């Protein structure tokens with residue numbers, strides 16, 4: 001029987017951002033996958049031209065693909081509502097972005113794709129268009145009816161987040177014992193099932209400076225975080241912490257764990273991005289399908305110039321393939 005290439009649904013994200021040209025760059029490479037972009041083909045051709053890439057786009061017909069030459073890309077056409085000007089957001093195209101995500105998620109849920117790899121969306125413009133939207137993670141969670149966790153990974157560091165896109169003022173109230181138990185259970189299960197790590201060790205940050213300094217700098221560690229960790233330790237999970245976040249990421253600590261759970265976005269991600277911005281991968285844990293993404297945003301300042309770095313999208317596609325092969 002002929003081998004079928006694993007099939008990746010690619011959503012380039014915000015059409016005025018760098019996503020379309022990065023998808024063109026990915027397709028120009030020799031990655032061994034059936035790449036199916038869900039996008040406006042005219043946008044992809046224009047983006048490829050901006051980088052001087054030759055792209056051959058064929059309309060996707062659902063047939064399995066045994067091989068793909070560099071530059072070949074299949075496409076499920078979705079038209080933008082307005083012509084796209086690189087670098088200039090247009091709220092009229094917010095519906096286009098959401099339609100591409102919905103098609104990708106539904107295809108994954110139906111078993112049509114082996115994984116989704118997403119380019120960056122602009123959360124602000126989707127909200128400006130009147131659609132409450134806090135990110136792919138939450139969008140796919142709602143579409144799949146799953147509890148999820150956002151995790152970013154470089155080759156040497158995995159950082160999962162207990163809370164994601166919230167104003168800092170709302171973070172402390174969003175951290176509950178039940179929420180942490182749910183989050184850690186998802187991280188643990190996916191490290192085992194999706195990443196193939198037996199008995200993973202997870203380091204958990206405190207919320208407050210010095211992990212609360214014994215209750216003198218906040219009570220969340222004593223009242224919420226430690227009880228959640230103790231309950232899960234009693235079930236056999238290997239958890240370290242709550243650790244003072246300022247030293248949770250020093251090399252000696254990281255050697256002791258497979259992932260770190262940060263309490264909020266800017267507790268964990270600056271560390272990860274300082275180490276690996278441009279080549280880290282965002283992966284959504286807890287979904288019934290595989291979803292990986294870039295570590296960066298829409299980079300409107302670079303869109304259309306042909307200079308944006310495609311390394312994170314390539315790493316996201318490679319991780320999706322690795323996770324899909326473990327699943328298969």
Ligand SMILES: NC(=O)C1=CN([C@@H]2O[C@H](COP(=O)(O)OP(=O)(O)OC[C@H]3O[C@@H](n4cnc5c(N)ncnc54)[C@H](O)[C@@H]3O)[C@@H](O)[C@H]2O)C=CC1
Nearest residue numbers: 119120121122123124293294296297298299301302308309
């Ligand atoms: N996966 C996603 O959908 C993500 C979306 N975003 C969204 O992107 C929008 C812009 O966010 P910002 O905070 O400005 O972050 P950003 O990542 O778009 O830009 C930050 C800086 O990094 C540079 N940069 C980003 N990607 C690059 C690339 N591939 N190659 C070279 N340089 C690159 C930009 O030029 C800029 O100087 C926001 O709406 C945010 O919500 C942000 C992060 C992830």
Ligand SMILES: NCC(=O)COP(=O)(O)O
Nearest residue numbers: 134135136137138282293
């Ligand atoms: N900071 C990560 C980010 O904004 C990406 O979020 P998502 O769109 O992958 O949920």
